[in-house]
Amino acid sequence: MSETEFPRGLADRLRGILIDADYTVSGVRDRLGDAAAKALAREQLVPALRATGGEERLGLLLRLWWLQTPIPARAARAILPVDELADAGLVTVEEGADGAVVRALVHLGPWELEDGRPGFVVSDPKVRPGSGDVPRPDHVVGAGGASANLSRLIVDGPYERALDLGTGCGVQALHLASRAREVVATDLNPRAVRLAGISLALSGITGARLAQGSLFEPVRDERFDLIVSNPPFVITPEAARYTYRESDLPGDTVCAELVRQAPAHLTEGGWGQFLANWTHTDTDDWQDRVGGWITGTGCSGWVVQRDVQDPAEYVELWLRDSCEHGTPEYTRRYDAWLDYFDREGIKGIGFGWISLRNDVAQDATVRVEELRHDVQQPVGPYLPDVVDGAMTAHRLTDAALLAAHVALAPNVVEERVAVPGAPDPEKILLRQRDGLRRVARIGTVEAALASVCDGTMPVGPLLDAIADLMGEDPVMIRERTPEALRTLISEGFFRVAR
Numbered sequence: 001m002s003e004t005e006f007p008r009g010l011a012d013r014l015r016g017i018l019i020d021a022d023y024t025v026s027g028v029r030d031r032l033g034d035a036a037a038k039a040l041a042r043e044q045l046v047p048a049l050r051a052t053g054g055e056e057r058l059g060l061l062l063r064l065w066w067l068q069t070p071i072p073a074r075a076a077r078a079i080l081p082v083d084e085l086a087d088a089g090l091v092t093v094e095e096g097a098d099g100a101v102v103r104a105l106v107h108l109g110p111w112e113l114e115d116g117r118p119g120f121v122v123s124d125p126k127v128r129p130g131s132g133d134v135p136r137p138d139h140v141v142g143a144g145g146a147s148a149n150l151s152r153l154i155v156d157g158p159y160e161r162a163l164d165l166g167t168g169c170g171v172q173a174l175h176l177a178s179r180a181r182e183v184v185a186t187d188l189n190p191r192a193v194r195l196a197g198i199s200l201a202l203s204g205i206t207g208a209r210l211a212q213g214s215l216f217e218p219v220r221d222e223r224f225d226l227i228v229s230n231p232p233f234v235i236t237p238e239a240a241r242y243t244y245r246e247s248d249l250p251g252d253t254v255c256a257e258l259v260r261q262a263p264a265h266l267t268e269g270g271w272g273q274f275l276a277n278w279t280h281t282d283t284d285d286w287q288d289r290v291g292g293w294i295t296g297t298g299c300s301g302w303v304v305q306r307d308v309q310d311p312a313e314y315v316e317l318w319l320r321d322s323c324e325h326g327t328p329e330y331t332r333r334y335d336a337w338l339d340y341f342d343r344e345g346i347k348g349i350g351f352g353w354i355s356l357r358n359d360v361a362q363d364a365t366v367r368v369e370e371l372r373h374d375v376q377q378p379v380g381p382y383l384p385d386v387v388d389g390a391m392t393a394h395r396l397t398d399a400a401l402l403a404a405h406v407a408l409a410p411n412v413v414e415e416r417v418a419v420p421g422a423p424d425p426e427k428i429l430l431r432q433r434d435g436l437r438r439v440a441r442i443g444t445v446e447a448a449l450a451s452v453c454d455g456t457m458p459v460g461p462l463l464d465a466i467a468d469l470m471g472e473d474p475v476m477i478r479e480r481t482p483e484a485l486r487t488l489i490s491e492g493f494f495r496v497a498r
Contacts, residue, residue, distance in 0.1 A: 005194070010084050011201035015120070017079060018202075021057040024110045024118045028066065031058055043128050045069075064091075065108040068125045073100035090122075090198075106195065107142055111171065111203070114178035119203035122195045123169040127323045134323055138191045141244045143171040146275055150230050151175045152378035153353055155271050159225035163265070165215065165258070166231045168244060170196030174203055180226060183208040186218045188232075189243040216261050225270045231258055233277040234318055235349060237340030242322065251344065252278045259293040259354055266358040272299075273355045280308065280348035287368040290354075294366045299356040300391050301366040302383070307351040311341040314349045357387055365394035367490065376434050386436065386492060393490035398482040402463070405497040406485070407455035411435075412493055414450060430493050438491050444470070445481055446488065455497035459485070 021027075029037065036047040048067055052059035055075045063069040064076065073093055076082050082102055085091045091102050107126060111119040123142035127133045135141075150172060157179030164173040167185035173196060176183045185200075185208060187193050193212045200208050211218035232240065232247045233255050240246040247254040255276040262272040278290050286305070294301035309317065315337040324330050340346075367390040376382070396404065411433040418425040428447045430440045442450070448466045453459070463481055467474035488494050 006088060006198045006201045007084070008201065010081065010088060011198070012204075013081060014085070015202050015204060018061065018108075018110070018120065019118055021061055021079070023058060023061045023065075025112045027058060028062065028110055031062065064102065064104050065106075068104055068107065070094070070096065070101035070103045072098075073102050076102040106198075108202075109142060111143060111174060113203060114175055117204070119174050119205075120199060121169050121171050121174070122198045122202065124191075124195075129320070129323050129325065134327075135242055135244075137241060138189050138243055140169055140189065140192045140195045142169055146230055147171045149353070150228060150273070150275050152380065153273050153355065153383070154179070154228055154378075154380045155226070155273065155355075155383050156381055157226070161222075161224045161267075162226040163219060163222075163224040163228070165227060165229040167196045167210070168192050168230070170199035172228050172230065173200060173208060174205065176226070176228065177203075177205045177208065184211065184219060184222070184224070185209070186211045186213055188212070188214045192244070215257065216265055219265060223265055223267045223270070225267050227262055227265060227270070227272045229258060229274045231255060231274065231276070233275065235277055235279065235314075235346075236318070237337055245318070245321070251346075252276070255354075256293045259356065260297070262356065263297040263299050263358055266299075268358055268360050270358045271355065272358075274353065276352060276354050278305075278350045278352075279344070279346045280350060281345045282347060283345060286350055290350075291366045291368040294354075294356055297356070298358065298360045298362070298364055300359050300361070300364040300387050301354065301356040302387050302390065303352065303354050303366065303368040305350045305352040305370040306372065308348045309351070310348055311338055311346060355383060355387070357384075359391070363395060365390055371436065373437060375436050382435050389492050389495070390490045392496050393486045396482075396486060396489070396496070401482045401485060402460035402478060403458050405455045405457065406449075406453050406459050406489070406494050407497055408450050408453060409492055409495050412450075414447060430488070432492065435492060438493070440488060440491060440493055442488070443484070445472075445477060446484055449481075449485070450494075453494070455495075 032048055032051050036051045039047040045067060052062040057079050060071050060075055060079060064071050082091060086093060090106050091104050094101055094103055107123050109121050111121045113119040121143045124140045127135050154175060159180040161182045162176040162180035164176055164185040167173050167187045170185060173183055173185040185196055190212050193210050197210050231254055232243060232245050234245040235251055236246050240248050255278060258274055266272055278286055280286050290303050315334055319325060319330060319333060413431050413433060415429040415431055416425040417427050428442050430442055430450065432438050445466055449462060453462060460478060463477050464474045467477040
């Protein structure tokens with residue numbers, strides 16, 4: 001299926017209408033204002049309806065597409081090709097108490113493309129709490145926080161070929177269009193493939209290929225320079241109820257399979273970047289198990305856990321997501337979900353991201369860590385440096401490290417904590433002021449090295465000079481420093497000069 005199945009002429013006209021009315025990210029933000037936007041975040045529509053009243057074009061479009069409120073057919077026909085949109089399945093015309101009205105059948109939201117041009121994302125209307133409705137099984141969710149997190153993770157291009165696996169409404173395919181000459185987007189859900197095609201068409205993206213199927217089936221014999229995915233990772237005791245968030249694979253298997261299969265579809269040096277969930281149990285270490293998904297693939301990897309929820313929090317999150325709070329099924333599903341976690345020994349569920357690079361190397365390494373604090377966004381521009389640092393540290397023997405030229409990374413500062421008047425500090429810290437904003441506690445030798453290393457001299461002679469100044473045995477300093485320095489290189493505090 002191609003995005004051209006949505007009439008190109010209709011897409012171009014509707015795009016022009018939306019842009020002319022300033023139905024853009026900035027235009028919608030300005031029209032709604034802060035109070036209405038905050039109220040919408042709380043699922044309250046009244047302030048937004050007040051802010052969009054009347055028959056001015058932007059207000060009408062906001063009520064129709066964003067707020068999912070019927071608008072008078074007379075007013076709709078004055079600004080939109082209503083009959084063509086109805087034929088395309090985007091709106092319907094109904095008889096209301098005060099005459100004919102036009103109702104949107106999809107949510108059409110503005111989006112900003114990577115190059116700053118306006119784009120649009122088409123999804124199913126959001127099911128709001130208290131409405132009495134639940135999502136349809138093939139519901140296509142709109143762009144949200146997870147979409148934004150993944151887009152900020154993507155490594156900068158340019159690329160020849162890129163794949164958005166599990167495209168949903170197509171939002172990641174929109175991001176990939178400015179990075180890659182050729183974009184392929186797939187999804188198990190045929191409805192998602194259709195709506196993603198409309199998102200691409202309304203955003204002026206041509207040439208993208210869309211295909212329906214599970215995981216890598218639609219691209220079985222193909223390779224890509226970049227693969228991204230926000231997969232259906234929700235861990236549930238039942239067969240998949242909603243294709244946008246759940247698979248029929250048990251536990252976190254869908255994430256494991258995605259990671260294990262990806263290297264076969266990556267070009268040499270190609271990147272795979274995924275959002276994921278993984279389980280925490282008493283019988284294994286999540287870091288070893290998730291890192292093991294990548295180990296042996298020839299890929300270097302970086303796994304980051306950004307949050308952990310206990311089973312009750314997790315169940316409540318996804319029952320809230322499907323608007324089941326207050327329904328007769330809520331307690332039964334909640335109880336059954338907790339029973340499942342008890343049977344499987346699941347004590348927590350981790351949320352995070354996985355990035356892997358196809359280095360085609362037997363000694364490729366995987367860094368697995370937890371980062372709960374805020375990091376510099378977007379991550380994509382500096383993510384390769386993170387992986388490079390881990391690989392470099394992994395490959396350096398003690399002898400090679402002592403012979404290497406090492407420099408303190410840019411924007412790393414030193415902090416000392418001491419009792420006023422004390423001759424020595426209680427602790428010495430290195431802090432990154434940008435990037436991952438890590439903090440490392442170091443010893444006096446590493447602090448001295450940080451103050452003098454600029455990449456012009458090897459580490460060994462520098463350590464000898466430091467040992468002499470400190471009255472220490474240089475042999476002992478050379479023996480004990482490489483391990484600490486290797487960790488600091490892996491964490492990005494020092495860089496090996498090229």
